[in-house]
Amino acid sequence: MKPIASNRSKKDQLVNRARMLISCPDRPGIVAAVSQFLSEHGANIVQSDQYTMDPEGGMFFIRIEFDLDQLTARLPQLENDFAPVAERFSMNWSISPASKKKRLAILVSKEDHCLLELLWQWQAGDLYADIALVISNHPDMRELVESFGIPYYHIPVTPETKAEAEAKQIELIRGQADVIILARYMQIISPEFLKHYPNQLINIHHSFLPAFVGGKPYAQAYDRGVKLIGATAHYVTEELDGGPIIEQDVQRVSHRDNVDDLKRIGRHIERIVLARAVSWHVEDRILVYQNRTVVFV
Amino acid sequence: MKPIASNRSKKDQLVNRARMLISCPDRPGIVAAVSQFLSEHGANIVQSDQYTMDPEGGMFFIRIEFDLDQLTARLPQLENDFAPVAERFSMNWSISPASKKKRLAILVSKEDHCLLELLWQWQAGDLYADIALVISNHPDMRELVESFGIPYYHIPVTPETKAEAEAKQIELIRGQADVIILARYMQIISPEFLKHYPNQLINIHHSFLPAFVGGKPYAQAYDRGVKLIGATAHYVTEELDGGPIIEQDVQRVSHRDNVDDLKRIGRHIERIVLARAVSWHVEDRILVYQNRTVVFV
Amino acid sequence: MKPIASNRSKKDQLVNRARMLISCPDRPGIVAAVSQFLSEHGANIVQSDQYTMDPEGGMFFIRIEFDLDQLTARLPQLENDFAPVAERFSMNWSISPASKKKRLAILVSKEDHCLLELLWQWQAGDLYADIALVISNHPDMRELVESFGIPYYHIPVTPETKAEAEAKQIELIRGQADVIILARYMQIISPEFLKHYPNQLINIHHSFLPAFVGGKPYAQAYDRGVKLIGATAHYVTEELDGGPIIEQDVQRVSHRDNVDDLKRIGRHIERIVLARAVSWHVEDRILVYQNRTVVFV
Amino acid sequence: MKPIASNRSKKDQLVNRARMLISCPDRPGIVAAVSQFLSEHGANIVQSDQYTMDPEGGMFFIRIEFDLDQLTARLPQLENDFAPVAERFSMNWSISPASKKKRLAILVSKEDHCLLELLWQWQAGDLYADIALVISNHPDMRELVESFGIPYYHIPVTPETKAEAEAKQIELIRGQADVIILARYMQIISPEFLKHYPNQLINIHHSFLPAFVGGKPYAQAYDRGVKLIGATAHYVTEELDGGPIIEQDVQRVSHRDNVDDLKRIGRHIERIVLARAVSWHVEDRILVYQNRTVVFV
The missing domain is CATH 3.40.50.170 (Formyl transferase, N-terminal domain)
Known part of the structure; x- marks a missing residue:
């Protein structure tokens, strides 16, 4: 059985789409800090999902999909710039290009x-x-x-x-x-x-x-x-x-x-x-x- | 909250409907013996479900719904007549009028x-x-x-x-x-x-x-x-x-x-x-x- | 039947929780603008869900739950301050106190x-x-x-x-x-x-x-x-x-x-x-x- | 992709298993007649499912699985013998060997x-x-x-x-x-x-x-x-x-x-x-x- 057409997903087109995963202790201002950061760097959030574990003082989890022109070229700088934000909130985090299998x-x-x-x-x-x-x-x-x-x-x-x-x-x-x-x-x-x-x-x-x-x-x-x-x-x-x-x-x-x-x-x-x-x-x-x-x- | 209309089920009408449950070791002729018995007594089988547990030599289970004119009056005699059939096949069995709650x-x-x-x-x-x-x-x-x-x-x-x-x-x-x-x-x-x-x-x-x-x-x-x-x-x-x-x-x-x-x-x-x-x-x-x-x- | 205990939900406690619903044409910067606005007003986002309708040029939808101290007293001012943000993005929007049934x-x-x-x-x-x-x-x-x-x-x-x-x-x-x-x-x-x-x-x-x-x-x-x-x-x-x-x-x-x-x-x-x-x-x-x-x- | 082992079902062993499908107008005695017929011919019913369509005067449907020694050789005679029973009840019917794909x-x-x-x-x-x-x-x-x-x-x-x-x-x-x-x-x-x-x-x-x-x-x-x-x-x-x-x-x-x-x-x-x-x-x-x-x- 020959693979006639593999991985013909629409996702192939998403060369400038990235996915950001963050988990950290919850406290005020996380969403604002992250979305502000992305906005200032020219990224457009196309999807975000967020969850805060009860009770108070619990963990905060977010997944953000964003588009950024010339993602591949600019990703290292973006990660570099994000490090201080992440450190401020004690985040576990990653950014992955959606097109990278x-x-x-x-x-x-x-x-x-x-x-x-x-x-x-x-x-x-x-x-x-x-x-x-x-x-x-x-x-x-x-x-x-x-x-x-x-x-x-x-x-x-x-x-x-x-x-x-x-x-x-x-x-x-x-x-x-x-x-x-x-x-x-x-x-x-x-x-x-x-x-x-x-x-x-x-x-x-x-x-x-x-x-x-x-x-x-x-x-x-x-x-x-x-x-x-x-x-x-x-x-x-x-x-x-x-x-x-x-x-x-x-x-x-x-x-x-x-x-x-x-x-x-x-x-x-x-x-x-x-x-x-x-x-x-x-x-x-x-x-x-x-x-x-x-x-x- | 007053019970405005309780138990208005269609089942109320089924005064002549009975349910027969049988379990016994499986062997040839059980269904024939039971359905022959019911037929000879004028009962009409309207529903039956049957299951034989694997492997061979397993148990046999059957549920039969039948209608019999003047069920209430005739049930004791029917049970009496069925006893020898049941004994022949070592059955656990019961017959219940469907109308008896x-x-x-x-x-x-x-x-x-x-x-x-x-x-x-x-x-x-x-x-x-x-x-x-x-x-x-x-x-x-x-x-x-x-x-x-x-x-x-x-x-x-x-x-x-x-x-x-x-x-x-x-x-x-x-x-x-x-x-x-x-x-x-x-x-x-x-x-x-x-x-x-x-x-x-x-x-x-x-x-x-x-x-x-x-x-x-x-x-x-x-x-x-x-x-x-x-x-x-x-x-x-x-x-x-x-x-x-x-x-x-x-x-x-x-x-x-x-x-x-x-x-x-x-x-x-x-x-x-x-x-x-x-x-x-x-x-x-x-x-x-x-x-x-x-x-x- | 007397209501022994009605509406005993945990939500009763959430006197400072509000829910924000927004729909508007999608364009970059919406999430950043909204979360920045909330952050500056001292609100803490505890839940957000977002959806952008395909294809490009589609509609953007977001639901945000946030906590704000003294919500009831401050809500009119908050709505007042948000109006220009909403107008900039042509938003349909509402903010509802979660405790208001x-x-x-x-x-x-x-x-x-x-x-x-x-x-x-x-x-x-x-x-x-x-x-x-x-x-x-x-x-x-x-x-x-x-x-x-x-x-x-x-x-x-x-x-x-x-x-x-x-x-x-x-x-x-x-x-x-x-x-x-x-x-x-x-x-x-x-x-x-x-x-x-x-x-x-x-x-x-x-x-x-x-x-x-x-x-x-x-x-x-x-x-x-x-x-x-x-x-x-x-x-x-x-x-x-x-x-x-x-x-x-x-x-x-x-x-x-x-x-x-x-x-x-x-x-x-x-x-x-x-x-x-x-x-x-x-x-x-x-x-x-x-x-x-x-x-x- | 080569079929390493096709149709390895347990059903292969069921050389003497047959399936009988019957639909006909409902009336008393159908189950008795069929099960009596099968019993007299030495067949053992291992599974049966039955349904009578409401209201009275509706259709009767039954599916019976039975085992019969030397099924293949005896099936033509069995079908021949069943024809008069079927005619009596105006049945649509078929008997298929379970082993015949x-x-x-x-x-x-x-x-x-x-x-x-x-x-x-x-x-x-x-x-x-x-x-x-x-x-x-x-x-x-x-x-x-x-x-x-x-x-x-x-x-x-x-x-x-x-x-x-x-x-x-x-x-x-x-x-x-x-x-x-x-x-x-x-x-x-x-x-x-x-x-x-x-x-x-x-x-x-x-x-x-x-x-x-x-x-x-x-x-x-x-x-x-x-x-x-x-x-x-x-x-x-x-x-x-x-x-x-x-x-x-x-x-x-x-x-x-x-x-x-x-x-x-x-x-x-x-x-x-x-x-x-x-x-x-x-x-x-x-x-x-x-x-x-x-x-x-």
């Missing part, structure tokens, strides 16, 4: 549905990112992935070779990708791996977390007799299935559905939920604070 | 939304049952409940008086109600109480079970940062929040929603989910097997 | 579910408004409404007395209410009535508009064999069921549901959808432009 | 998402059918389709060549496929074509019918300012977008979504809704009566 590394095991969804959305232009490489502990999806013109690496993982395998993965990813997607990758990621990619590693868990943590969630769901099953996309942290939740969705099931039916129905939820989470991440729509996400959609 | 006792604490929903649906004729009495460990809702013409009993509960209070509750309910609804009743029901009402005691839990078992589920949900919150109606068993699930539903929330918002949104889910579960129960739509429900809707 | 007049015919939902949410403190009066062309709900301490006016409507009845309605409402809710009021509102309340008159239509415009939408839905039914809350305009849509929702139905079932299921959707729309309206979350709404939730 | 012809224009979904679900074993061929009025998807090992035919259609093109399509399909799927095929099907495939021709319409009939439904939806968009799978009849509805679903949108966003969101609804409808059709779950479907799921 994030680079993804996708890790996958034997289930192909999440990978396929990402490939299809990428090819349809709905996922504005570069898929730099796919790594799997199984050889099965090589032909599929390479037919999209994307490199595929088969790195087997056994309990004995796990550390070595991770070292190979990191070596392959380093410099090639900013974001790692676990698209039904059935191996635990080590803390060492994680610390290279804080809040840049997204997993899809096949249950409505925090119900059914760990393995075989559909069998657990069947045993409990739930009437809805779900999937959860979350950032990976050291706590198994415990990282900040990005997105969740569910679908109705009934007593008629056995474990295989739950898996089949679940596959559709998983791929939609993961694709949404990845889209929001690459469009700089997510801020993480403690173990929660602020998602501006 | 089940009698509910509602237990409630301080939150009124679930009780109000049941009262409204009862008054609108959507809940085909008699509400025999309301018992509360608080006095607050007396005026509300009595305005519907329903008796209200205030039985305070303290750790010291719990056993005595339960004894009073059982005495009030005995002979008055077949089904007990915990409409946000915030006391644990004792095993002694439970054994009087096997699979006749329905609770609404304010979370998507099995996530957030126990107290303060909305605070737990907020802390975990979930993107959907839910409610679960289930039969009460000795295991806290562990009984067979009847119905669940969820609603989307976001980082903007604090614990109070989750409670407010949750109230709407709770009342809808509980009302659905109670309707299905009083319409003989639920069979329980082990810790799971078969719900024919 | 909007006053509702509810019109109803014979179906009580939407009215009951509003009364319950009002009593629970979820609907932050005053319900000034209820007007009906039927006498049925007097006892219910008066039990909430709310005046009830029965104004019969016949084809011959319609103009006269509307005159009476307007007279009752004038000075008592800012917003009119048609909670299943089954009479057409005349253009003369409408022009008194531009974008202040909310109707609930019992279908997913624009499907099934006009009367008997559930019968129409049944005939068409749809698999989802819905409800639509919209501002009333001269075009029947054609005004700006505020909110819609749907629920799944099947071939088993006859027209009465659709009505029953529909009642639950209608009351939820209308209550959401009214809440958003009274919280100044809706801007109308041409025949579309911008809803900041 | 239906053969699909897919027609497509330029949008590939619905076709892709069907190919994936087929390859994953979730769609239990043979995809016999794909026909398009555009050449674009040849490589994709052929990579699945499925024949692709490019038949251009112009106003002048429409009749000739249809003749070619019919010739290609005849004997190769029983069911025709319009997977975003943007040409009107002629009445001549339709009469070859009564209730065997499924279309996906990109709106929540009956809203937005005809072309450019997403532009219509945007103009109307709806808050939910949908898709509808239906059997094709001579009335444009007016045939019996099989399945519908919707997703929430907001003022932020322009027409392109609606199309993007809509693509996900369309493919899910079409795939569900096709699955139900090939599993003999749908009966059509007048302009409505009875779907036993």
Whole structure:
């Protein structure tokens, strides 16, 4: 399957669009200071979303999209000029050109549905990112992935070779990708791996977390007799299935559905939920604070 | 608020409609034997739902609605004649006249939304049952409940008086109600109480079970940062929040929603989910097997 | 039913919170000008939502919540000072104290579910408004409404007395209410009535508009064999069921549901959808432009 | 993309499972007669769903799954023996071996998402059918389709060549496929074509019918300012977008979504809704009566 027309998004045109993410302790004057700064530098705010966490003395979060003529050339100076403003308010902040695609590394095991969804959305232009490489502990999806013109690496993982395998993965990813997607990758990621990619590693868990943590969630769901099953996309942290939740969705099931039916129905939820989470991440729509996400959609 | 027109349902007309519930080990010929029996007795099947649990050698469940002239007069004989058929297939079974309303006792604490929903649906004729009495460990809702013409009993509960209070509750309910609804009743029901009402005691839990078992589920949900919150109606068993699930539903929330918002949104889910579960129960739509429900809707 | 504790919302405390709504043609510098203005006047922005309609040269919409010490005393001066800013950008704008409740007049015919939902949410403190009066062309709900301490006016409507009845309605409402809710009021509102309340008159239509415009939408839905039914809350305009849509929702139905079932299921959707729309309206979350709404939730 | 393992469904094992569909005027004794017949022939009913259309004197619909040893060999005799029973009740009826795959012809224009979904679900074993061929009025998807090992035919259609093109399509399909799927095929099907495939021709319409009939439904939806968009799978009849509805679903949108966003969101609804409808059709779950479907799921 050849990528006939990839990434044909309207976003290609937005060469002068930037996205600014800020989180800081709330206090009066933040919006005024930032918007004044942008206005003085000739930037036009086209979208902004803001949230202040209760109670008083909480955190302040803002996402601003702005247009600035000759963005690429002027961005370094803009960042330089903004630093003192940011310091005044103790901000965590970033400015990213909207036209600069994030680079993804996708890790996958034997289930192909999440990978396929990402490939299809990428090819349809709905996922504005570069898929730099796919790594799997199984050889099965090589032909599929390479037919999209994307490199595929088969790195087997056994309990004995796990550390070595991770070292190979990191070596392959380093410099090639900013974001790692676990698209039904059935191996635990080590803390060492994680610390290279804080809040840049997204997993899809096949249950409505925090119900059914760990393995075989559909069998657990069947045993409990739930009437809805779900999937959860979350950032990976050291706590198994415990990282900040990005997105969740569910679908109705009934007593008629056995474990295989739950898996089949679940596959559709998983791929939609993961694709949404990845889209929001690459469009700089997510801020993480403690173990929660602020998602501006 | 006076009940202007209660229970105006079309079901009032169904004086000759009966509902048959059967569960038994699956083997060939069950449907034929039952439908042949009904046909020979002049009954006309107007609805049937059937489910066989996998794998082979599993359980068989069927719900049949049939019409029979002069049902009330002929039901005892019909039951008598069916007994040998039932014995041949080792059936658990029941036949209930659709026109015979089940009698509910509602237990409630301080939150009124679930009780109000049941009262409204009862008054609108959507809940085909008699509400025999309301018992509360608080006095607050007396005026509300009595305005519907329903008796209200205030039985305070303290750790010291719990056993005595339960004894009073059982005495009030005995002979008055077949089904007990915990409409946000915030006391644990004792095993002694439970054994009087096997699979006749329905609770609404304010979370998507099995996530957030126990107290303060909305605070737990907020802390975990979930993107959907839910409610679960289930039969009460000795295991806290562990009984067979009847119905669940969820609603989307976001980082903007604090614990109070989750409670407010949750109230709407709770009342809808509980009302659905109670309707299905009083319409003989639920069979329980082990810790799971078969719900024919 | 006595209102035990009405409007106990946290919002009561927000005596210094104001909401600013602005719509104007988009051009650079709007956000900077407004936030700079607020900052200079000592106001602290706690929430802002913004939307620019595509394409270039489109409209700009913003909703800002801000806190200002001694808001009530200082608001007239603030409005005065803002006028030149607003004029510079050709703004439609308003500033409303969050603590000032909007006053509702509810019109109803014979179906009580939407009215009951509003009364319950009002009593629970979820609907932050005053319900000034209820007007009906039927006498049925007097006892219910008066039990909430709310005046009830029965104004019969016949084809011959319609103009006269509307005159009476307007007279009752004038000075008592800012917003009119048609909670299943089954009479057409005349253009003369409408022009008194531009974008202040909310109707609930019992279908997913624009499907099934006009009367008997559930019968129409049944005939068409749809698999989802819905409800639509919209501002009333001269075009029947054609005004700006505020909110819609749907629920799944099947071939088993006859027209009465659709009505029953529909009642639950209608009351939820209308209550959401009214809440958003009274919280100044809706801007109308041409025949579309911008809803900041 | 090579089909690594297609149609690996559990259903492959069901060599002795058959599905019986019956519709007829309702009268007493139908279920008894059918279940007695099956029992006497040694068949074991494993699933049955039944529906009687109100009011009295309405239609009766039943779907029965049964197991019969040596089904393939005995089916002709079974059908022969059932004919008199069917005649007695004026039944429309069919018995299909569950293991016999239906053969699909897919027609497509330029949008590939619905076709892709069907190919994936087929390859994953979730769609239990043979995809016999794909026909398009555009050449674009040849490589994709052929990579699945499925024949692709490019038949251009112009106003002048429409009749000739249809003749070619019919010739290609005849004997190769029983069911025709319009997977975003943007040409009107002629009445001549339709009469070859009564209730065997499924279309996906990109709106929540009956809203937005005809072309450019997403532009219509945007103009109307709806808050939910949908898709509808239906059997094709001579009335444009007016045939019996099989399945519908919707997703929430907001003022932020322009027409392109609606199309993007809509693509996900369309493919899910079409795939569900096709699955139900090939599993003999749908009966059509007048302009409505009875779907036993």
